[in-house]
Amino acid sequence: VKERKAFGQPVASFQNTQFKLAELATEVEIGQAFVDNLLSAHVNGEDIVSEVSMAKYWASALQKRLTGECLQLFGGYGFMKEYPISQDYADAAVPPIYGGTNEIMKVIVARDLGLA
Numbered sequence: 001v002k003e004r005k006a007f008g009q010p011v012a013s014f015q016n017t018q019f020k021l022a023e024l025a026t027e028v029e030i031g032q033a034f035v036d037n038l039l040s041a042h043v044n045g046e047d048i049v050s051e052v053s054m055a056k057y058w059a060s061a062l063q064k065r066l067t068g069e070c071l072q073l074f075g076g077y078g079f080m081k082e083y084p085i086s087q088d089y090a091d092a093a094v095p096p097i098y099g100g101t102n103e104i105m106k107v108i109v110a111r112d113l114g115l116a
């Protein structure tokens with residue numbers, strides 16, 4: 001985004017790009033803190049099945065949305081296989097599916113909330 005120009009300016013100079021990347025960087029930090037916290041809890045032998053299910057669906061959904069938002073910043077080039085973001089976007093479709101789909105993760109969380 002710093003290199004590519006649109007309307008004579010780098011895409012990174014548009015406030016929308018700056019806000020988008022600031023938001024995504026913030027969400028990555030939040031996700032990292034959540035996962036780090038769960039790792040500590042796991043090492044301490046705590047029962048974190050519900051929280052891990054939350055983290056699995058939330059973090060993988062974030063990855064999918066994040067790569068889509070970043071691909072958008074590349075414009076049409078983002079769709080081209082020569083650009084790594086294209087592969088990142090395709091790869092991000094898998095984590096919400098494998099290891100138990102995100103819908104099943106939510107079933108586990110709902111059960112823990114006494115809803116199912």
Ligand SMILES: Cc1cc2nc3c(=O)[nH]c(=O)nc-3n(C[C@H](O)[C@H](O)[C@H](O)COP(=O)(O)OP(=O)(O)OC[C@H]3O[C@@H](n4cnc5c(N)ncnc54)[C@H](O)[C@@H]3O)c2cc1C
Pocket residue numbers: 094097098099100101102103104107
């Ligand atoms: C790249 C890749 C690698 C894999 N590696 C492994 C591996 O190493 N070992 C292994 O054992 N498996 C592996 N899998 C399989 C993976 O775990 C399954 O794909 C996954 O558990 C989903 O099962 P399914 O594909 O049968 O989908 P289905 O169970 O048929 O689900 C289809 C859709 O229905 C939804 N759904 C199903 N049941 C419910 C429900 N009760 N409530 C709400 N929605 C529901 C799902 O969320 C999904 O959206 C891998 C899959 C992929 C894509």
